[in-house]
Amino acid sequence: MSDALLSAAGIHKSYAMGRTVLHVLRGCDISVRSGEFVAIMGKSGSGKSTLLHILGALDVPQQGQVHFAGEEVFAPPRLRSIRTNALDILSSTERRRIRFRRRLFGFVFQFYHLLPELSVLENVLLTRMVGTPTLAWFGARARAREDALAMINRVGLGERTRHRPNELSGGERQRVAIARALIHKPRILFADEPTGNLDAEAGAALMGLLKSLHDEGQTIVMVTHDAGVAHQADRIVRLEAGQLRQV
Amino acid sequence: MYKLFLTLRYLRKRRIAYFAIAAVMLCTAMVLIVSSVMGGFLDQLKLKARGLLGDIIVDNGIASGFPLYEEFIAEISTWPEIEKATPLIYSYGILRFGESPRLNTVRVVGLRLEDVYVVNAFKESLYYETYYPGTTTLSPQQQPLLGFDPELSPAAQSDPTFRLPVLPEPYRSALETSRTQGIVDEAVPSSLSQEFAAEGAGPIPGVYDVNWNIESGPTLEGEPFPGLIVGRDMIAARKPDGRYERYESYPRGCRMTVTLVPISRSGSIDLPIKQPFRLTDDSRTGIYEIDSQHVYCDFSLLQKLLEMDAAEQIDVESGEVIGTTPPRCSQIQIKLTPGADAYAIAERLEEHYHSYMADPRYRLDLNDVQLVQFVEAKTWEQSQEHIIAPVEKERILVTILFGIISLVAAVLVLCILYMIVLQKTRDIGIVKAIGGSSGGVAAIFLLYGAAVGLVGSIIGAIGGYYFVTYINAIQELLIWLNPAWRVWDRSVYSFDAIPNTVNMLDVIQVVVFAILASTFGALLAAWRAGAMQPVEAMRYE
Numbered sequence: 001m002s003d004a005l006l007s008a009a010g011i012h013k014s015y016a017m018g019r020t021v022l023h024v025l026r027g028c029d030i031s032v033r034s035g036e037f038v039a040i041m042g043k044s045g046s047g048k049s050t051l052l053h054i055l056g057a058l059d060v061p062q063q064g065q066v067h068f069a070g071e072e073v074f075a076p077p078r079l080r081s082i083r084t085n086a087l088d089i090l091s092s093t094e095r096r097r098i099r100f101r102r103r104l105f106g107f108v109f110q111f112y113h114l115l116p117e118l119s120v121l122e123n124v125l126l127t128r129m130v131g132t133p134t135l136a137w138f139g140a141r142a143r144a145r146e147d148a149l150a151m152i153n154r155v156g157l158g159e160r161t162r163h164r165p166n167e168l169s170g171g172e173r174q175r176v177a178i179a180r181a182l183i184h185k186p187r188i189l190f191a192d193e194p195t196g197n198l199d200a201e202a203g204a205a206l207m208g209l210l211k212s213l214h215d216e217g218q219t220i221v222m223v224t225h226d227a228g229v230a231h232q233a234d235r236i237v238r239l240e241a242g243q244l245r246q247v
Numbered sequence: 248m249y250k251l252f253l254t255l256r257y258l259r260k261r262r263i264a265y266f267a268i269a270a271v272m273l274c275t276a277m278v279l280i281v282s283s284v285m286g287g288f289l290d291q292l293k294l295k296a297r298g299l300l301g302d303i304i305v306d307n308g309i310a311s312g313f314p315l316y317e318e319f320i321a322e323i324s325t326w327p328e329i330e331k332a333t334p335l336i337y338s339y340g341i342l343r344f345g346e347s348p349r350l351n352t353v354r355v356v357g358l359r360l361e362d363v364y365v366v367n368a369f370k371e372s373l374y375y376e377t378y379y380p381g382t383t384t385l386s387p388q389q390q391p392l393l394g395f396d397p398e399l400s401p402a403a404q405s406d407p408t409f410r411l412p413v414l415p416e417p418y419r420s421a422l423e424t425s426r427t428q429g430i431v432d433e434a435v436p437s438s439l440s441q442e443f444a445a446e447g448a449g450p451i452p453g454v455y456d457v458n459w460n461i462e463s464g465p466t467l468e469g470e471p472f473p474g475l476i477v478g479r480d481m482i483a484a485r486k487p488d489g490r491y492e493r494y495e496s497y498p499r500g501c502r503m504t505v506t507l508v509p510i511s512r513s514g515s516i517d518l519p520i521k522q523p524f525r526l527t528d529d530s531r532t533g534i535y536e537i538d539s540q541h542v543y544c545d546f547s548l549l550q551k552l553l554e555m556d557a558a559e560q561i562d563v564e565s566g567e568v569i570g571t572t573p574p575r576c577s578q579i580q581i582k583l584t585p586g587a588d589a590y591a592i593a594e595r596l597e598e599h600y601h602s603y604m605a606d607p608r609y610r611l612d613l614n615d616v617q618l619v620q621f622v623e624a625k626t627w628e629q630s631q632e633h634i635i636a637p638v639e640k641e642r643i644l645v646t647i648l649f650g651i652i653s654l655v656a657a658v659l660v661l662c663i664l665y666m667i668v669l670q671k672t673r674d675i676g677i678v679k680a681i682g683g684s685s686g687g688v689a690a691i692f693l694l695y696g697a698a699v700g701l702v703g704s705i706i707g708a709i710g711g712y713y714f715v716t717y718i719n720a721i722q723e724l725l726i727w728l729n730p731a732w733r734v735w736d737r738s739v740y741s742f743d744a745i746p747n748t749v750n751m752l753d754v755i756q757v758v759v760f761a762i763l764a765s766t767f768g769a770l771l772a773a774w775r776a777g778a779m780q781p782v783e784a785m786r787y788e
Contacts (some may be wrong), residue, residue, distance in 0.1 A: 058680055059782045093683060102682025113677045113785060115253075117260045130250040130682045138248035180681065 004031040004067075005219055006055060006188060011064035013050055024050050025061065031220055032188070037214040039233035040223045041247070048223040048239045049192050055221060056105050056161030056190040057097040069187070082201040102131045105235055106181030110193035114165040114180070124148040124179045131184055144183075151179040155209060171202030179211060182218075189213070191222040195229050207232050227244040249678070251689055254694040257667065264699055267656075267765070268661040270592050271703025272710065274653035275761045280648050281709030282753050284325030284718070287746020292635060295534050298368035300627040301580035303593050306622035307602065310509055310510050312336065312555055312575035314615045320579065328587035333362035334576035336549050339395060341502040342481070342542055344497060351481060351649045353542045353633035356749065360385055366582040374479065374491075375499060375528040379421040383528040385545035387471035390525060391415050391498030394465030405686025414453065415465040437558040454498040467500075474527030475503055476543040482529050491531070501526050505542065509554040513614050520552050532608070550574060560612075571617065589626040596624035653764065656703075660696055660768030666771045668692060675776050689777030696769020704761035708754050718745045 014021050024047035032038050042048040053059035055066060057073050066073040074093060084092055101107075106127075114123045128144040129137060133233040137144075152161055155175035157168075174194060181189055191210065195203030203226075211232055214220055222233060230236050236247040258264055307313045320332045336357035343350050364370040376383040393412045413419055483491040503524050509517040523546060528620045531538050531742070560570040581596070583589060600622045603609055610621065628635065668675070675688055714721070722745060725732040735745045 053782050059780070098682055098684045101680065107680050109680075109785070113673065113680070115674050115677060117256050126249060126252075126678075129252060129680045130678065130687075132248055134248045202695075220589065 003033055005034040005036075005065070006030075006032040006057055007066050008051075008066045009064060010208070011051065011054055011061045011066070012048065013054065013059075013061050022158045023242055025054075027205045028064070028239070028242070028244050029246055030055070031235060032219060034187075035214075035217050036220055036235065037220045037233040038209075038222070039226065039230035039236045040221065040239055040244070041230050041236055042223075042224060042239035048225075048237045048240060051239060051244075052190050052221065052223045053190050054220060056107060057100040058107070059094070060097075060120075068100060068104065070208075073097065103184070104187045106184070106186035106189045106192040108174065108181050108189065112165070112177045112195040112197075114173055114176055118164055119162050119164055119169070120152060120157060120176050120179075121145075121148055123165070123176055124152060124183050128179050148179070148183055152176070152182050153158050155179045156235060169200050169202070171206060174202075174206055175209065178213075182213070187219060188219040193222060193224055195221065195224070195226065203229065250690045250694055251679070251684065253691050257671070257691075258698050258702070259693055261667055261670075263663055263666065264695075266279050267660045268703040268706070269702055269767055270455075271761050272658040272660040272707035273589075275704040275707025275757055276711035276714060278646065278649045278653055278760075279708060279749065279754060279757050280718075282642070282646045282757065283711070283715045283749045284746050285638075285716075286750055287545055287748050287752060289635065289638050289642055290748070291533070291746055292631070292638060295532055296635075297627050299532055299534075299537070300373075300630065301366040302587075302589050303581040303596060303624055304630045305579040305581065305596060305622060305624045306577060306587065307618055307623065309618060309621060310338070311514060311618060312577045313618040313621065313622050314573035314575050315600075315609060316576045316579055316612070317574065318604070318609075319600060323581070323599065324766055326592075328583050328592050330582045330584045331362060331365040332547060332581045333359050333366050335578045335580060336546060336555060337577040338507060338510075338553055340508070340542075341506040342477070343506070344482075345502050347496070350548040352540075353478075353481075353505070354540050355507060355549060356543045357553075358543055359545040359546045363580070366580045369530070369532075372529070372530040372532045373528045375724040378707075379418050380425055380428060382418055383474070383476070385474040385476070385527065385543075387473050388500065388525050388527060389467035389499075390469045390470050390502075391418050391453060391467050392465055400631075412453070413465055415467055419465070431567055450503045454501070465510055465625055467614040469500070469502070469525075471784040472502065472523045472525045473545055473548055475505070476528045476530050477503070477526055477540045478538040479529040479531040480524065480535060480539040480543075481754050493529075497526060499526055499528075505544070507549075507552050509552065517554065522548075522552055527579045538755065546576075550576070573609070575618070590629075593626050593629070596620065600624065620716050638647065650760065653761070656761070657764040657768035660699055660765045661771055663697075664692055664696055664769045665775070666773035667695075668776045672779065672784050674747035674780050676781045676786075677704065679779070679781035679784065685777040688779070689773040692769050692773035692776050693766055697766045698771070699769075700765025701758075702764035702767070705757040707761070708758050711757075712749050713756070715747050736784055 008028060008030045011025050012023075013025040014023040016022075028051055030038075030051075032041075034174060040048045040051060050059065054061050054064075057066075060074060073096070083188075114124065118126065125148045126146055128140070128148065132140050132144070149158070149161065150159055155178055157175055157179070160168065160172065165176070166175065178194075189210075194210065195206055198206060207229055210220060210222070214234075220233070222230075224230050237244045238246075238247050305319075316334045320334065322334060323329050336355075338355045338357075340351055340353055342353045342357040347416065358369075370376060373383055391414055393414060395412060414422060428548045477490060482497040485491055503526055504521055505524060506519050506521050509520050522544075530541070530543065547556075554574040557574045558572050559568045560572050562569045582594060600619065604611060604616050604619050675683075678683070678688055678691075705777065719735075722733065722735055725734070
C-alpha cells in the first residue's frame with residue numbers, strides 16, 4: 001500500500017433522515033496507485049458517489065482517513081466536531097481540501113455541472129482562473145487560453161469554443177466537463193457516472209476518451225453502475241452494504 | 248480572478264440585478280438632489296449675505312440707531328486691517344409708484360453709494376449701472392427721454408421712416424461704453440422696444456419724447472428729485488428663463504414717492520414725511536425678500552428726513568441751546584483688508600465703540616449711552632447665524648433622513664442577491680468543486696453587491712447631477728403643465744430660483760455611501776454562499 005497515490009481507510013458516513021440515521025459507508029478501505037483506472041460499482045443509493053466525493057475532498061467522512069501521496073486529506077478526528085458550515089470558511093481542514101481540489105484533483109459529474117452563463121472556453125478556463133491569483137492571471141492568461149483551446153480540441157470540440165452549454169448535446173457537455181477537469185493537469189481524475197446521462201453511442205465515445213487519457217498515464221477513479229463501462233477500468237471494486245469488495 | 252470574472256458575468260446576465268441597480272440609482276439621485284438643493288440654498292444664503300453685508304457689521308438692533316458713527320469710522324479707518332467702513336440707515340416707509348394708486352410697504356435703506364460699492368457687492372446687483380456705467384446716482388436728477396437716431400439703421404434701409412431710439416447724454420455715451428466693452432443687456436425688451444431690440448438697439452427701456460425734435464436730440468425733463476434705487480421685483484416681471492422684463496410704466500427717471508416715519512433717539516414717533524424721488528436704478532440681490540421690499544436712497548437725505556442728523560439740544564425749561572445731539576445711523580458695514588482675522592477685529596471694534604460711553608470727549612447723555620451700549624460688532628457669518636445655523640442643521644437632518652430611507656436600497660440588494668444565491672446554488676457548488684474557496688465564493692457576492700452599488704450610484708449621481716442642474720427648467724415645465732405644481736415659492740424660500748449647483752464632494756460621499764450600503768446588503772447572501780458545502784450545493788434542486 002506504500003506506493004498508493006490515494007488511499008482511504010475506515011471511511012464511515014451516515015446521513016440523518018428525520019429520526020433515523022442512514023449508514024451509507026461502514027468502514028470503506030480503498031487504495032489507488034498512480035496511473036491506475038479504478039471503477040467503483042454499486043447499486044443506486046449504495047453510497048458510491050458519496051465515497052467518490054469523500055475521496056475527492058468534496059465531502060468529509062464521520063470517521064476514517066484519506067491520504068493523497070502520503071499527505072492527509074482530512075484533519076485529525078478531533079476537528080470532526082466542527083459541524084457548522086460557516087466555521088468551515090476559516091478552518092484549516094477546509095483550506096487543505098480546497099488546495100487538493102484546486103491543484104491535484106479533477107472532477108467529472110453525471111450531470112456535467114457546467115456554468116450556463118459561460119461559453120465552452122470560459123467553462124474550461126474557469127478551473128485555471130480559480131487556481132491563479134488575480135494579478136498573476138494577467139500574465140498567465142494567454143498561456144491558459146492556449147492550454148484550454150488545446151484541451152477542447154483534445155476532446156473534439158474545437159469548433160464549439162464559443163457555444164454555451166445549452167447549445168451542446170449531453171455528450172458534448174460531458175466532454176467540456178472532462179476538458180475542464182483536466183485543464184490544470186490533475187494527478188487524479190474523479191468521474192461520477194460519466195456516462196450515466198448519455199446514450200450508448202455518446203457513452204462509448206466518452207469512455208474511449210477516458211481510456212485514451214488513462215493510456216497516457218492519467219489516474220482515474222470512476223463510479224458507475226454500468227458493468228460494461230466498469231469493465232474498461234483496470235480494476236473494479238464493488239460497494240455493498242457500505243463496504244468495498246474487490247471484484 | 249474568477250471572483251471578478253463571475254461577478255461581472257452575473258451582473259450582465261442576471262437581469263434581476265437591474266432592479267437592485269435601479270433602486271440604488273434612485274436612492275443615490277434622491278440623496279444627491281436633496282443634499283445639493285439644501286446645500287445650494289445654504290451656500291446662496293451665505294453668499295448673498297456676504298455680498299450684501301461686508302466683512303463686519305456694527306449695529307445695535309434699535310430703530311433709533313446709534314451716535315458717534317462718524318468719529319468711529321474716522322478712527323478705525325486708520326487701522327491697517329480696515330479697508331473701508333460706511334454707515335447705513337434702515338427704516339420703513341410706503342412707496343408710491345408715480346401717480347398710480349399702487350402702494351408698497353418698503354424697507355428704506357440710506358447709503359453712501361460710492362462707499363457701499365467698495366464695502367460689498369451691491370454694485371453688481373444694479374441694472375442700469377451695469378449697462379449704463381456711471382449714470383446711477385442718488386443725487387437729484389431729471390427723467391431722461393428717448394429720442395430717435397437721425398441716422399438710418401443698416402437693418403432698416405428699406406424703411407425710410409425707421410429710426411432706432413437714442414438716449415440723451417450721459418446715458419447715450421455710457422451705453423456705448425458698455426457695448427464697446429462687450430457688456431450685452433440680456434433683459435427681456437418691453438413690448439414697446441421689441442421692434443428696436445430686433446434691429447440691434449438692445450432692450451433700451453425708457454419713455455419716448457412725444458415732442459422729439461431731430462435737431463435738438465433727446466432731452467431730459469421734469470423737476471429734479473433725488474435718485475431712488477428700487478428692488479427689481481417691484482418694477483419688473485421675472486420671466487421663466489430668469490430674465491426680467493421691466494414694466495413700461497416705470498421707466499428710468501419716473502417719479503416715485505416714499506412716505507417715512509421719523510423715530511427720535513428717545514423712541515418717540517413723529518409725523519410722516521413724504522419725499523419724491525426719481526427711479527435711478529433697480530437692484531437684484533437674488534434674495535426675493537430684499538428685491539421685493541427694499542429701496543435705497545442717499546444716506547444724508549434719509550438721515551435728515553428721519554431726523555437722525557445733528558440737532559441742537561435745547562433745555563426744556565429755559566429754552567436755551569445747551570449742546571448738539573450727535574447724528575445717528577443704523578448700521579456700519581466694514582470691509583477688511585485681505586487676510587485680516589474678522590472675529591478678532593470684531594471684538595476689538597465692539598470694545599472700541601463701548602469705550603465711547605466713558606470717553607470725556609463726547610459726554611453722551613443717558614439716551615445716547617443706552618444706544619451705544621447695545622452696539623455689537625459681528626462678522627457677517629455671526630450676524631446671519633440665526634438663519635444659517637438652522638438651515639445647516641436642517642440640511643444635515645434631511646440628508647440623514649434620506650440616507651436612512653436609502654437603506655431600503657440596501658435591503659433590496661440583500662433580497663435580490665439572496666435570490667441570486669439561491670438560483671446559483673448549483674454554480675456555487677461547481678465553483679467550490681473545482682477549487683473555489685468559501686471566502687472566494689463569498690467575495691463573488693460581495694463584489695456583486697459592490698458592483699451593483701457602483702453602477703447604480705454612478706448612474707444615480709449622473710441623473711441627480713443633471714436633475715439638479717436643470718431643476719428650474721423642470722419646475723417651469725411642471726408649472727406650464729399645471730400652475731399648482733410650483734414647488735419653489737420665491738416668497739417662501741427667499742431666493743428666486745431653486746439652487747442648482749452640485750458639490751463634487753457631496754457626489755463622492757453619496758457614491759461611496761451607496762457602494763458601502765450595497766456591499767453591506769450583500770453580506771448575508773455572501774455568507775450563505777461561502778458557507779455552502781460543494782456536494783450539498785450541487786445536489787440543490
